[in-house]
Amino acid sequence: MLRPAIDSGPDPETLLFLKAQRGDAQAFRQLVGLLAAPSLALAMRTLGNLALAEEAVQEALTKVWREAGRFEEGRSFWPWWRRILLNAALDGRRRMRSVEPLEAAGDPVDPGPSPFEVAAEDELAARVAAAMAALPPRQRAALALFHGEGLSMAEIGEALGTSAKAVEGLLSRGRAALKALLEEDGEAR
Amino acid sequence: MSERERRTAQMDDMEISAALAHWAKAPVLDPAREAAAIARIVAHGDELASALPLPAATRRRRWWPMMAGGAVAASAALALLMAPPGPDVGTGATGAAPDMPEASFALLFTPTPDEEWY
Numbered sequence: 282m283l284r285p286a287i288d289s290g291p292d293p294e295t296l297l298f299l300k301a302q303r304g305d306a307q308a309f310r311q312l313v314g315l316l317a318a319p320s321l322a323l324a325m326r327t328l329g330n331l332a333l334a335e336e337a338v339q340e341a342l343t344k345v346w347r348e349a350g351r352f353e354e355g356r357s358f359w360p361w362w363r364r365i366l367l368n369a370a371l372d373g374r375r376r377m378r379s380v381e382p383l384e385a386a387g388d389p390v391d392p393g394p395s396p397f398e399v400a401a402e403d404e405l406a407a408r409v410a411a412a413m414a415a416l417p418p419r420q421r422a423a424l425a426l427f428h429g430e431g432l433s434m435a436e437i438g439e440a441l442g443t444s445a446k447a448v449e450g451l452l453s454r455g456r457a458a459l460k461a462l463l464e465e466d467g468e469a470r
Numbered sequence: 471m472s473e474r475e476r477r478t479a480q481m482d483d484m485e486i487s488a489a490l491a492h493w494a495k496a497p498v499l500d501p502a503r504e505a506a507a508i509a510r511i512v513a514h515g516d517e518l519a520s521a522l523p524l525p526a527a528t529r530r531r532r533w534w535p536m537m538a539g540g541a542v543a544a545s546a547a548l549a550l551l552m553a554p555p556g557p558d559v560g561t562g563a564t565g566a567a568p569d570m571p572e573a574s575f576a577l578l579f580t581p582t583p584d585e586e587w588y
Contacts, residue, residue, distance in 0.1 A: 310515055318504070339510075406492055410493060
């Protein structure tokens with residue numbers, strides 16, 4: 282999960298960021314330690330490629346460090362961070378490079394061995410992952426935030442810089458495309 | 471076509487939701503590759519924190535009082551330049567500060583008694 286489950290006062294990440302904002306390098310280091318794993322996972326789900334995901338996280342961290350002054354005190358760090366991270370991940374150049382052809386849907390998302398491959402018995406999960414790789418990154422990001430993070434349409438809209446209505450469309454098209462790909466794949470076998 | 475494949479060929483909404491939830495929550499990388507990528511990200515964060523003395527925001531804050539002071543000084547100078555003339559300027563009533571350009575002009579074109587004679 283990319284955010285704390287309960288919103289009760291400033292979360293540790295927000296507190297650390299406020300310290301980093303005042304120039305505390307150690308707080309920034311701690312913050313990076315907390316952000317790295319969940320952010321890499323979200324970027325990975327969005328881009329379907331480890332190298333690009335890692336690059337996006339690093340770029341987002343650079344931006345956060347450089348533009349710390351733009352963060353308004355009293356707000357939560359997470360929505361701000363999510364927006365910066367997804368902006369970096371969905372950057373035009375990176376998005377274009379992450380697109381995989383439909384024919385590749387049968388291949389694993391990442392060239393290396395993944396838990397999906399290791400757990401070969403979970404065939405459906407592997408097929409879902411392969412089908413997801415064929416969806417546009419923006420749809421994948423919306424689906425990951427909705428089904429993985431449990432965010433509302435408005436929160437996803439904030440992260441993707443769009444309206445809740447547009448998010449509804451992204452989710453609906455993503456689901457329909459996934460269903461069509463799985464059915465197509467099932468019939469083809 | 472296996473039984474499982476037949477089932478995915480006719481997935482209902484609940485099954486799609488379950489599959490998506492699994493995709494969105496299951497680990498996406500094997501632990502070794504994930505750990506290596508995280509280590510590189512942490513090293514990048516460390517590099518950022520070490521290379522730059524302070525975030526740009528903090529550096530900007532140092533400029534803030536100077537810029538504010540400059541703005542106040544500029545406003546004060548502008549206000550002085552734009553201020554209307556005081557009651558003793560240009561009226562000629564008090565004689566303290568006569569309107570010199572107008573006085574010179576009058577002297578230049580007013581004929582002296584000798585000039586009037588000719």
